[in-house]
Amino acid sequence: MDSNVIEVNNLEHSYGSVKAVNNISFTVKQGEIFSFLGPNGAGKSTVINILTTLRKLQKGEARVNGYDVAKEPNSVRRSIGIVFQMLCLDHEMTVSENLEYHGRIYSMKKKERNKRIEELLKLTDLESKKDTLGKDLSGGMKRRLELARGLMTKPAVLFLDEPTIGFDIQTRMRMWEYLREIKREGTTIFLTTHYMEEADQLSDRISIIDQGRIIVTGTSDELKNKLGKDLIYLETSDNKAAAEILRSLESVKSITEDTKSLRIMIREDVTHVLPQIMEKIRREGIDIIIVNIKKPSMDDVFVHYTGHGLREGNEDEKQQEVETVGISK
Numbered sequence: 612m613d614s615n616v617i618e619v620n621n622l623e624h625s626y627g628s629v630k631a632v633n634n635i636s637f638t639v640k641q642g643e644i645f646s647f648l649g650p651n652g653a654g655k656s657t658v659i660n661i662l663t664t665l666r667k668l669q670k671g672e673a674r675v676n677g678y679d680v681a682k683e684p685n686s687v688r689r690s691i692g693i694v695f696q697m698l699c700l701d702h703e704m705t706v707s708e709n710l711e712y713h714g715r716i717y718s719m720k721k722k723e724r725n726k727r728i729e730e731l732l733k734l735t736d737l738e739s740k741k742d743t744l745g746k747d748l749s750g751g752m753k754r755r756l757e758l759a760r761g762l763m764t765k766p767a768v769l770f771l772d773e774p775t776i777g778f779d780i781q782t783r784m785r786m787w788e789y790l791r792e793i794k795r796e797g798t799t800i801f802l803t804t805h806y807m808e809e810a811d812q813l814s815d816r817i818s819i820i821d822q823g824r825i826i827v828t829g830t831s832d833e834l835k836n837k838l839g840k841d842l843i844y845l846e847t848s849d850n851k852a853a854a855e856i857l858r859s860l861e862s863v864k865s866i867t868e869d870t871k872s873l874r875i876m877i878r879e880d881v882t883h884v885l886p887q888i889m890e891k892i893r894r895e896g897i898d899i900i901i902v903n904i905k906k907p908s909m910d911d912v913f914v915h916y917t918g919h920g921l922r923e924g925n926e927d928e929k930q931q932e933v934e935t936v937g938i939s940k
């Protein structure tokens with residue numbers, strides 16, 4: 612039977628007049644990797660800070676490992692591991708000493724500490740660096756050491772706030788491997804990210820969060836499949852008029868329009884629909900400049916549900932949604 616390691620009900624949080632978290636509810640099951648995917652300022656850090664008891668809960672309910680974050684913060688803290696955006700290592704200690712020190716703080720016995728340090732150095736590929744000072748590690752190694760430290764006490768749940776921010780894609784992919792390995796050890800992982808691919812590749816389930824609200828939750832496949840079977844990117848001499856014409860087609864599920872192109876989600880096999888679409892547009896005297904067919908990506912899911920791209924303030928990515936058929940949320 613699935614058991615919930617995290618349970619959040621109607622969580623709200625404001626900073627003065629700014630409502631950072633607006634009535635959020637979700638659960639995370641034992642052994643899952645669960646991600647909050649959202650742009651800067653969406654409210655991700657605020658939620659993770661409340662769940663890890665670093666920020667006081669204002670309104671709503673939250674339980675972690677069965678403990679109430681408002682009423683039993685010490686029990687929550689003892690049962691979790693945390694890795695935050697900001698590095699908190701001691702740069703004058705070696706890799707092993709950093710882990711050793713953390714184990715002592717949590718009153719781990721010497722034998723247990725040594726065993727765990729050995730396991731974690733192996734897991735995070737830091738065995739050859741065990742006597743290197745924190746300040747002499749690369750950025751990726753420092754983050755791995757943070758990860759190892761967060762896991763020292765074998766927490767039931769690990770919280771990671773943007774674990775791979777600023778990493779190149781290779782280092783990011785290695786980090787995903789470590790996180791999958793940690794999951795295999797039985798740890799539940801809650802992470803925040805603004806990388807589409809990270810959420811897509813790593814998570815068992817994803818919540819898209821925007822402006823303090825959860826917009827939609829599901830597995831990567833569920834979210835993509837809800838959009839439609841295939842997606843056609845179309846650039847024409849008059850996108851607005853083309854969207855107008857195509858909206859009446861039964862096979863078209865929805866159309867997202869931006870300044871350059873149309874993203875057309877379709878219900879049926881693209882090979883049947885595409886000739887029909889081309890014919891209809893050409894008949895109206897509209898020229899087709901580019902046609903591209905692909906399966907919906909997490910990027911498409913994000914644009915579809917939020918109505919904009921992920922990098923806030925980039926006008927090229929601001930999209931205007933012109934749905935033809937409402938989709939269930």
Ligand SMILES: Nc1ncnc2c1ncn2[C@@H]1O[C@H](COP(=O)(O)OP(=O)(O)OP(=O)(O)O)[C@@H](O)[C@H]1O
Pocket residue numbers: 626629630631649650651652653654655656657658805
């Ligand atoms: N200490 C604070 N005081 C005032 N406003 C804050 C504070 N922390 C966050 N905010 C505001 O609350 C909103 C949510 O911020 P939060 O840091 O939770 O978002 P986020 O999704 O984690 O963003 P990022 O990815 O940039 O960390 C934003 O509008 C932010 O400006």
